[in-house]
Amino acid sequence: MSDNIKMHDTENKNEWINWIEEAVDKEHIKYYEYKEFSNFQEIGTGGFGKVYSANWKNLGKCFALKSFFSLDNVTVKEIVCELKIQREVDYHDNIIRCHGITKFESAGIIMIPN
Numbered sequence: 001m002s003d004n005i006k007m008h009d010t011e012n013k014n015e016w017i018n019w020i021e022e023a024v025d026k027e028h029i030k031y032y033e034y035k036e037f038s039n040f041q042e043i044g045t046g047g048f049g050k051v052y053s054a055n056w057k058n059l060g061k062c063f064a065l066k067s068f069f070s071l072d073n074v075t076v077k078e079i080v081c082e083l084k085i086q087r088e089v090d091y092h093d094n095i096i097r098c099h100g101i102t103k104f105e106s107a108g109i110i111m112i113p114n
């Protein structure tokens with residue numbers, strides 16, 4: 001891969017990470033502290049990562065947490081796409097809502113109801 005292409009990829013990744021950070025700053029997307037989750041159980045695997053069920057803040061309610069194998073350029077773009085699509089369709093009763101995001105080490109996680 002040429003240096004030009006690498007540089008372009010990095011710029012795009014930063015652009016999408018900025019989009020997520022700005023959405024969190026403006027409170028369009030809620031940020032959750034990872035340490036507030038407990039009792040993780042693996043419940044599935046998708047193309048981009050594993051999905052876990054977990055409890056939040058000792059509440060009995062269970063949430064699904066979607067993790068990502070890596071936060072490379074393609075994955076970060078997919079996260080932004082998924083968040084944008086969720087925003088368009090989450091008024092519908094049959095669509096599960098995205099509650100927000102959290103972060104653990106390098107693996108970004110989207111949190112959705114279970």
Ligand SMILES: Nc1ncnc2c1ncn2[C@@H]1O[C@H](COP(=O)(O)OP(=O)(O)OP(=O)(O)O)[C@@H](O)[C@H]1O
Pocket residue numbers: 043044045046047048049050051064066096112113114
């Ligand atoms: N909210 C949820 N509640 C229960 N299980 C879930 C939930 N979300 C995902 N899963 C489980 O995790 C698996 C992977 O889900 P995920 O959304 O990551 O991938 P996918 O949509 O099947 O594929 P891709 O990642 O390629 O789009 C699902 O097949 C399902 O078994």
